[in-house]
Amino acid sequence: MEDEISQLTSDELKNSTDSLSLIFASKYTPAQITLHDPIKEDGGEVERDVSHRQDLMILDRSTPTYKTYKRIKVRLPFDGDRDLLKIRPGKHNLNPPTYASLKSNEIVYYAEYSADKDPDEIADKIQNEIENWVEDVEWYIEQLNTSIRKMESRMEQKARRAIERRRDTEDTHQQVMEVLDVDDGSTTDVGYVSPEKKRNIELPSQDEDSSIEVMPDQTFTEVLEVINDLGVNLQRSADRVRDLDEESLRDIFLMGINSHYAGLATGETFNRGGKTDILLRYENRNLFVAECKFWKGQSVYTDAIGQLLGNLTARDTHAALLVFSNRTNINTVRDRVGTATDHHDQYVTELPDFTDHNVYRFELENGTPVKIAVKVFDLQ
Template sequence: MDYYVETLFNSISFFDYSRNLLKDVEHEISIEEENYILNVGQEQYIEHLFDKFRLEPLKILEEDISQEVIEESVSNQDTLSPLSLPGVFGTTKQEVVLFYIPVYGDIELLKIQPSTYTFSPPRAAIKQNELIYKVILFNRGSEYALQQLNIFKTDVNQMMNNLNKDIIEYNEKVVNKIRNVFLARKNKILERHNLAASLNIPFKKRESVPKTFAISTPKIKRKITIKPQVELQPFEPDPTLDESTYYDILKIINDMGKAFERNPSVYSNKGEEDLRDHFLMQLEPNYEGSATGETFNKKGKTDILLRHAGNNAFVGECKFWKGEKSFLSTIDQLLGYLTWRDSKTAVIMFVKNKDFTQTLNVAKSAIKNHKNYVRFNGEQDETWLNYTFNLPGDPNKEIQLALMMYHTVDVD
């Protein structure tokens, strides 16, 4: 068979290699059309570029290593053969063991020199997704071949671990690079056209709020993603709640939800509407009306709405947990209320199941299967989780969705 033995981890340095990739990120974003940058779903575009430019850490697939014994013409000057004589050139037929060592990840990275390296790196052939390591037997048995293989694997794993540290650091850097370059270009375009990315809804925090309840109040393998498609119409900013107001609303809800858990004798045996009204009693006094004089309003049986100019800026949907299917339907119902880019939302689940942790894990797993799920943005606490979704029918309109779950057991 044809193969070429070369020195591994010995070409371009990882520093130079990763620097070139980061330059490619800048170039890719710089050549996008302006209306594409303005209209594309930000998180989906960032995820697409991250999937394109991230690197997979490398790993030897030990359980899939195979071997082949062949006869091969071997130069007596390129071996450790005890038969080699100084100044005498030629070849000899020898038994050779070829070890085929599959590698997970981009095997071409085995040519890159990590930031921590040795001056005598291992040698092997690289072919498709395998390393081919050759051991010349010179009448020595299989024990010798396995000994040489183990030495080789030790050397490769050490260098691979060094390279993987560089890869992990690069992956953290590249996602921030993508986000920063994307936002910088978007903001530059908006400034040139004298636009804003969004029009903040003018909700004003009340200075003095009566405290109905004794709870704190707010203080002032590798998945390949398809590049998001956008109709390149002129960009128009959408109204949105600013992040601090959104957090304040969620903080009030969370404090009230924790109160439900701490005082089951007070809040047990109540229906969805009763529990929803406790949230409203805390929310309504905290914010003055919008420009149209509208403030928190009820819609339907279980909704918490913050409205502005006749549209829903914040929607909180309250439901009892009735299983995964019902939970996903609740998200569908909530998304059906929304029209604006970057709308702020919450799904508030009351859980009567005794095994609350199991229910929480089911919800965390199920939500990622929703057709409009984009990404997980982290948790505020163990039962307050933040996500990005897109609107049905428009994948480039992204909204924020908080999942908030509370253990509301009945008390006899």
């Protein structure tokens, strides 16, 4: 990471230290592991040698004695790097969760039982065994993710120091060029984002009419401006962030929003129909919900809009969909995004009052209006 930072150009250094440190910390820190709901299947049968079992009547224990067991196969899907699950986190116990196999995107476990007992008793025992195993895995993953978050924080500080050193070097170089009256060919400052102080949030009183939107449009616009600034920085650093996954890109925006709103935003948070990528909450009220997606065609984009709408409650009035294009021509993507948006079943109209932001009115299934901004960023 430090070697890459030492090669930053003066144009790239026009991005703020905050933004650059977030980009490099996300790039050089593994994404956290996200678990999904377990899937139970018939696991067939297996024969086990039970000659060591003292609770069974076995005449000759000197030779193997086999017994047939039924199995329930439990698949626990996850997002993230499989190899991380082989690492012992900073906080751990002496009995890490066991599993039958570890695949690229799921952990497999088998619960075995003998079919010579009462079905209800068997079902209760198996259910408890599976629940305990899932809880053990969840605890282990949380400790692993805690270690990853600490690592990301350390990497951000390390990147910040390296960026400042590189900035000092470039500043010295620029001063020498000015003294010698040498044209360095530098570009304008478009895209530069200076660090800003924490923003204040003013909400309407909860005693007021419930029809009043929770988040003022002014605050919505401010959040979109923060997202725009971060997006410009990402586009300027496209060659360095092109290989980042959705979660890493989400973390960059999440940390950027938190740098302005005092840590009020969270990631991968449950909200109504599922988990949202970014959720900004204040005084126990949802202000802003966002999803991050790579451009993979109009049908996937339409599904993403549907996912976002499905995660909104009747009081979630402002949201955004962040779309990253790393292969298709950006103008083509923007045209197709506009077409797909206009043809969405829950689309109502575009809202022209939001200057410099593509904001549309959609309706939830219950008829509640919601404002959704669509931001498209070019990472080619």
